[in-house]
Amino acid sequence: MAADLPAGARSPIAARIVIYGLLLIFAVFYLLPFFVMLVTSFKTLDEIQDGNMLALPKNPTIAPWLAAWGTTCVGLTCQGIKGFFANSILMVVPAVIISTMLGAVNGYVLTKWRFPGHRLVFGMMLFACFIPFQSVLIPMALVLGTLGLAGTTAGLVLVHVVYGIGFSTLFFRNYYDAFPTELVRAAQIDGASFFQIFRRILLPSSGPIIVVTVIFQFTNIWNDFLFGASFASGDAAPMTVALNNLVSSSTGVKEYNVHMAAAMFAALPTLIVYVVAGQYLVRGLMAGAVKG
Amino acid sequence: MTIAIDDAYRPPRASSSGDRLRAFLPRLVLAPSFALVLFFVYGFILWTIYLSFTRSRLMPIYEIVGFDSYYRLFAQPNWYKALENLAIFGSLYIGISILLGLTLAILIDQRIRGEGVFRPIYLYPMALSFIVTGTAWKWFLNPGLGLEKTMHAWGWQSFQFDWLINSDMAIYTIVIAGVWQTSGFVMAMFLAGLRGIDGEILKAAQIDGASSFAIYRRIVIPMLRPVFLSAVIVLTHLTIKSYDLVIALTGGGPGNATELPSTFMYSYTFTRNQMSVGAASAVIMLMTIAAVIIPYLYSELKDPGHGR
Numbered sequence: 001m002a003a004d005l006p007a008g009a010r011s012p013i014a015a016r017i018v019i020y021g022l023l024l025i026f027a028v029f030y031l032l033p034f035f036v037m038l039v040t041s042f043k044t045l046d047e048i049q050d051g052n053m054l055a056l057p058k059n060p061t062i063a064p065w066l067a068a069w070g071t072t073c074v075g076l077t078c079q080g081i082k083g084f085f086a087n088s089i090l091m092v093v094p095a096v097i098i099s100t101m102l103g104a105v106n107g108y109v110l111t112k113w114r115f116p117g118h119r120l121v122f123g124m125m126l127f128a129c130f131i132p133f134q135s136v137l138i139p140m141a142l143v144l145g146t147l148g149l150a151g152t153t154a155g156l157v158l159v160h161v162v163y164g165i166g167f168s169t170l171f172f173r174n175y176y177d178a179f180p181t182e183l184v185r186a187a188q189i190d191g192a193s194f195f196q197i198f199r200r201i202l203l204p205s206s207g208p209i210i211v212v213t214v215i216f217q218f219t220n221i222w223n224d225f226l227f228g229a230s231f232a233s234g235d236a237a238p239m240t241v242a243l244n245n246l247v248s249s250s251t252g253v254k255e256y257n258v259h260m261a262a263a264m265f266a267a268l269p270t271l272i273v274y275v276v277a278g279q280y281l282v283r284g285l286m287a288g289a290v291k292g
Numbered sequence: 293m294t295i296a297i298d299d300a301y302r303p304p305r306a307s308s309s310g311d312r313l314r315a316f317l318p319r320l321v322l323a324p325s326f327a328l329v330l331f332f333v334y335g336f337i338l339w340t341i342y343l344s345f346t347r348s349r350l351m352p353i354y355e356i357v358g359f360d361s362y363y364r365l366f367a368q369p370n371w372y373k374a375l376e377n378l379a380i381f382g383s384l385y386i387g388i389s390i391l392l393g394l395t396l397a398i399l400i401d402q403r404i405r406g407e408g409v410f411r412p413i414y415l416y417p418m419a420l421s422f423i424v425t426g427t428a429w430k431w432f433l434n435p436g437l438g439l440e441k442t443m444h445a446w447g448w449q450s451f452q453f454d455w456l457i458n459s460d461m462a463i464y465t466i467v468i469a470g471v472w473q474t475s476g477f478v479m480a481m482f483l484a485g486l487r488g489i490d491g492e493i494l495k496a497a498q499i500d501g502a503s504s505f506a507i508y509r510r511i512v513i514p515m516l517r518p519v520f521l522s523a524v525i526v527l528t529h530l531t532i533k534s535y536d537l538v539i540a541l542t543g544g545g546p547g548n549a550t551e552l553p554s555t556f557m558y559s560y561t562f563t564r565n566q567m568s569v570g571a572a573s574a575v576i577m578l579m580t581i582a583a584v585i586i587p588y589l590y591s592e593l594k595d596p597g598h599g600r
Contacts, residue, residue: 019402026396027413030476033428034416036438040431052445053431053438102325113318121326123593128333130585132533134557135578136336138343138571142352162332165325194317223421225536230562240423244540247427256431263427267420274419278412281419282480 041065041260048256064257068265072258074246075234081262083235084242088222088269090153091238095160096217102161103168103213104206108198110169111176112184122173129166133226136163144231151236159231160221167220168213171287175209176202208280215277216284219270239266337578344571352567361568371573373548374556377463381552382531384467390523392471393478394516398508400479401486411483414476422473426540429469430456459549462542466534466550469541474530478523485519486512521588528584532577553577 040048041064042057051058070080110122140159141150149155179202187197228238237245243266247259274281345356365371396414400407417425432438435454443451455461489512497507535554542550544559553573561570 019399019404022395023399023404023410026392027410030413030417030472033425033432033472036432037428048437053442105321106325109318109322115319119593121322123589124334125326125329126589126593127582127585128329130529130581130589131333131337132554132574132577132581134554134574135340136333137340137557137574138352138561138567139336139339140332162328165329169325194314194321219419223423225421225423225539226558229539230558240421240536243427244423247430247540248543256437259427260431263424267424270419270421271416274412274416278415278419282415282477285418285477286481286484 037260037263040257041068041264043257045253045255045257064255064261065264067255067258068261072246072255072262073249074242075249077235081239081242081246081265084237084239085265087153087232087236088239091156091160092218092221095157095164095221096214098157098161099164099168099217100210100213102165103170103172104203104210105198106165106169107172107174107176108202110173111179112181112197112202113194122169125166125169127166128163129170133163137226137230141230151232151234153232153236156227156232156236156238159227160217160224163227164217164221168217171209171213171216171284172206174287175206179205211277212280212284212287215273215281218273219281222270340571340574340578343568344575346568348567348571350565350567361566361572364566365569365572365576368569370548370551371553371556374551374553377550377552378531380463381466381470381534382528384464385470385531386524386527388467388471389475389478389527390520392475393523394482394513396475396479397482397486400483411480414479416476417473418477420473422534422536423540425469425473426537429465429472430541433465433468456542457546459546462546462549466538466541470530470534470537473537474527478527481519481523481526482516485516489515525584525588529581532581 036053039056040053042060042062043051044057044059044061044063047058068080069082069085071078072080074081074084106125110118144150144155144159147155149158183201184197187201192200223240224238225240225244228241229244232238232241243262246262342354342356343352344361345358346353347355347357347360400410404410433453433456435441435452435457440451440453443453455465493511494507497511502510533554534552535558538544538550538552538555544551544555553576557570557573557577560566560573
């Protein structure tokens, strides 16, 4: 609407200054905690005790980053967070791939091969996106125990696939809904099979929605804490759980700089994805909020 | 236009077994996902409800004893504290996020320069894990080393900010960190809404001599009603599920000052060995969310093709 409303042209310079002033103040509010986290991760412990938290490090050191990665103690083991970082990668990659693939074919069936009751099926999958996970936590713990998957990365992959299907199906369903059904019908008349139509006609134009889904699932699963804390304690814990254990452990000297470096390691993967492809993440978030 | 394109696909003939297979193939492809959801979501919910009517403690006991654990749940002062905190946190978190999100969206919509710089800055916290956010804010608000110390160093000796360790105020630190994390996303929702408003209406109002303020109050904000609704739904959902942020920022403390239903459920189930009480609290949480989400989903789904 701004393009049609010549407010900027009419408002006096004073109003402009107020607008930019407010925008800058808010920008500081959003950047400050991250800025503090970043500079603290490059400071020595002495400087943290004596200095100002907002000051840039006087003698920047990467020692806290190295310690966080390789030598700091999480629980009883003192090998840094690298193992937990690897756990998160091993959890997130298969979980994202599987849930995205399932979402794609589900969306295809729910839009182009509708059957009686398709709306109920979709509604039930959609509601699954919104349940508080507390209401499935106890049975999941019991089932993972029975399957022998308790405390393993494979168990977490299963959990994230199951509770990721709802969103990935939602994304693909809404995307394919706008895809011309005439093309599908024409291909069908030409004798193309169910999977041929999917592979040759829908998949080639699904690039944007695949990116949205992958980024959304990656961010969600990487950032998960509840499932990780419930089902994968100890050595199989994902990054977020390890970070929390590190920061909230009460033994010994609190190495704040190492904590902040570890937090940076936990933040970097999703942050990099955001910087590279932020608009896709936002699109996914919006699709999750405003259904069609 | 074309015949019944939107209708259920009906195979022309289902004479041979090959045709029948082809007709069922789509449903067959969908079946595994649907089965997973049926079992892991709806089956598990029923399972949790069942457990809430038992006397399970460390391990499940499948003998129904009625509403016993619900009585015990509502006899816990901790549970009332959790509900009270949920009300305080929820109302402030939702209210401030919406107010801030709307303000930012309106500011950004003033044809400013550098929109491409400001917008990602407001939005990036949404990409972070609540554990990272909690860790960063815990450090920032630490009375001994964070904001308070900085203000002292700058000469404001009387400045005091100990909310994090003050049991009356700790819940507000969760509000601050929560708003920080999600208000940028609320801004993005409002911005999309603002950009979707028909400029002609606004031009007409301007020609009629309405001030900018009046245009926003009388025309723009009422037109954003659907966005308000979506934002409230999303934020309510986040409120009830909030768990990570509390764990990372205060761990539920000091004492039980920042206990929420989610932390209550976790500690009663997994550390206090009161599984049936934990299950009962989970059922209450689920019913609260369902009461908000189901009418919303129903209204979104009942009319096919709307909103596109």
